[in-house]
Structure formats: C-alpha cells, structure tokens
Amino acid sequence: MRIILPEIKELLGTKQQRIIRRVLSYFEPADIAEVWSDFTPEERLKLFNILDVKLAADIFEFLEEDQMIELLENLPARRKIAVLNEMSPDDRTDLFAALPAGEVEKIIPLLDLDEQNRARELLAYKANTAGGLMTTDYITVPETANIADALRELRTKGRDIDFIQNIYVVDKVHRLQGIIPLKNLLTATPRQRVERVMDGHFPSVGLEMDQEDVAHMFGKYDVISLPVLDKLGRIRGIITVDDVIDVIKEEASEDIYRFSASGVVDEYLSENPLIIARKRGMWLLVLALAGFVSGAVLEHYSFLLSSIVTLSFFIPILMNTSGSAGTQAATVVIRSLAIKRIRIDDIWKVVKKEFVVGILVGLVSGAVTALRAIILNQNPTLALTVMAAMAMTIVLATVLGGVLPLFFARVGLDPALMSGPLITTILDTATLIIYFNVAIFFYGVFE
16 A cells, blocks of 8 residues: 555545546555555545545545544535444444543434444443443344345445444343354254354343453353343344454553653654653652652661672662562563463462572572672672572562562552552662671671
8 A cells, every 4th residue: 555655645645536546445444544654634535435434434444543533624515424434343342431421422413313323332331341342233033933034134234334243132121142153154054043043152241340340251161253242141242353453552552661661642643742751750650659668778778888888889780680570470470361361369370489489490590690799809608698589688678579560460550550660669679678788697607
C-alpha cells in the first residue's frame, strides 16, 4: 500500500473517483488504515467520502481512536450515520465509549432502529467486561428447527455478519442449548434436527466477567469465539478472538507501563507532554522520597565509612545486584499471576522457591565479589563481609520480589504496581542496613 501512496495522492487531486475505489478495493482495510496518517487531513476526508460505505466502515474500524474522532467531526452528517450504521456493534461501542456522553446521545437517535437498540444495549455494560467486549452479530435457530431451516437462516442473515463460525441453538426463552460449527452444519443432511447435530457441551462466559478472565478462557479452551450468557443462561452476544487479542495487548501494555513506573500512555506520540510528565512525576516523587531513607542510612553509618573507606567500593555492586535480583523475581511472579500459572494462595511455595534460588545465586555472586576483594584489596575481612552481605541481600531481594506482588494481589491491588524502580528503592535501603551491620560484626570479630 505504501508503494502506491504517491499515485493515490495524485489521483485524489483529480476526479478519478472510480479508479481510486477500484484500486483500494484490492487492499485489505487494515493495510489502508496503516498508512492513513500519511495523508493530510484534507486528503483523508476526501478519500473517505469517495469510498463505498462498506469499505469505508471497514477501514474506519482499524483506525486509531483520535483518527476516528477527527473523521467524525468533519464528515457530512449523512455519511457519518451511514458509516456508523455499517460498523460492527462492538467496534461502534468502543468508539462511543471514547466520545463525550452528550455527543453519543445526539448520534444514537440518528441510527437505524435496530442499531439504536444494539448500541444502547452494549453501552449499558462496563467496557472491561464480557458484555462490553461482545458483539450482537450472531445467528440463532430454535431447537425445533432442522438443518434446512438453519441453512436458510444462515443465508438470510449471514451476508450482514462479518464473523460466522457457529450457529447457536436456543430454546423458547432464548437459553443457549447447543452450538453447531459450520462444518457440522454443511455436512449434515437437510432433514436432520439441529439438536442431533449440535454440541451440547460448550464453554461460555458471563456478562460481568472481567476482560482479562475472558482472555484466559480463550486460551484455556483454544477457541476463536465464545458465547456470552446472562444469569438465566440466555445468549446475549458473542466475543470473537480479534477483540481478545486487543485485550491481551491492552493488559500487557498496562502491566509493562506500571511495572516500569512510567505511567500508562495510550498513544505516546499524540499524548500531551504535560500529561506524561504528571504520570511519571508522581512515581518519581514517591521514589525520591523513598530514596531519602537510603541517604539517612548512609549518614547514620558514616562513621564506619570514614574509618574503613574500602567498604564504600562495594556499595554500588551490592545495591545494583540486589535490585536486579528483586526485579527478576517480581517480573516472573507478576507474569505468572497474569497468566494464571500461580495463585495468591501459593505464597509459601513462592517463598520457598525464591529462598532457595536466592541462596544459590547469592553464594555464587558473593564468592565472585569476595574474590575481587581478595585480589584487589588483599583484605580477607572485607572479602568475608561483602560475600556474606551479598548472599543475604540477594536472598532478601528474591523473597521480597516474589512476595510483594502476591501481597498486592491479596489486598486487591494490581500486582504490576510493585514496579521495578519501587522494589529497587526498597532493596537499596535494606541492602545498606544489612551491609553495614555485617561489616560491624565481622570487623568487630576479626580485627
């Protein structure tokens, strides 16, 4: 698409609208959306008005949120409503969630009656739940129907639905009784009853299920769509894998931002620098205040540093190593919690494992650090001090790194809030206290 971009721009300066529509029809909507920002605002508006409504709506669904809003603000009213009517219900709901409530209330009454009802129903659910993710584009047949009836329903409604993998069999009150994959539908004989072909054992999700749990359901059952049921077992919509992929990306990005204490940023390039500075600055202020404690520890033990200067040579090594060890443990535990490999109740298993890992890594790291003290400083007492301090701080770091995310989860907070910089700052203070007290002990015993 990017290769022919200059030609498309040149055609936009002419009246060759039919050629533009024909050329763009050979490309996937996602590919066109990818180069959308390469057009000027005037070119984007002109191009969007040229396209067929179906293709325009498909491209619109792949645009970034700010690009969608820009188009909505500049499109003629009739074109705007035509595109919104053509959009998938779930994608349209995501767009409405990003618009001011007053503007949405002005737009919805202009939609077709069926689309109005769909829009209001989906907007009633929280955005981060199964109800907020689902689409109402699906096909149901009564349990009394036969395969011929199901095929007829598929032909009638299928042309208006982008994603069809299953036909859903319901009873008189719309409770889901079974699922018929398209393969089974097409290979069955027309007179067979759907209840003889359907699969009555199927996974499903509830309307209020959190989107992260929905994503785990897709991974657990290895499916590309799941029905969404209300408390009475009635089907209210389906969730497709493309929406789940978006959830996974969103949740992973959020965890990364939080763990790095950089603040959650939806669109980095378009985000106001003041907002980014505020998000980062809050964390940095907390970390700076925590860092004052480390400074106070150094000041408290300044008498030791002034009498044994060589102790200061190993402070950066100890602090960097313990901080890294804690971050490693925290990263593994946070990720394991996110993908359900460990539970909050596994805290003692985590403590035992990280304690053993800490001892093994600490002894090796301590021995290497002690070797450095022997070779360069020729001081056995210093070597013994740094080796013991290194082993103890790494054990503490791995245990804390494993336990703190679980503690956060236990009290109802996001484990990713236990950021790398935060745990490093905590361990800096703990490392200094351990190191100086170990030094006091060994230098008091051996010298």
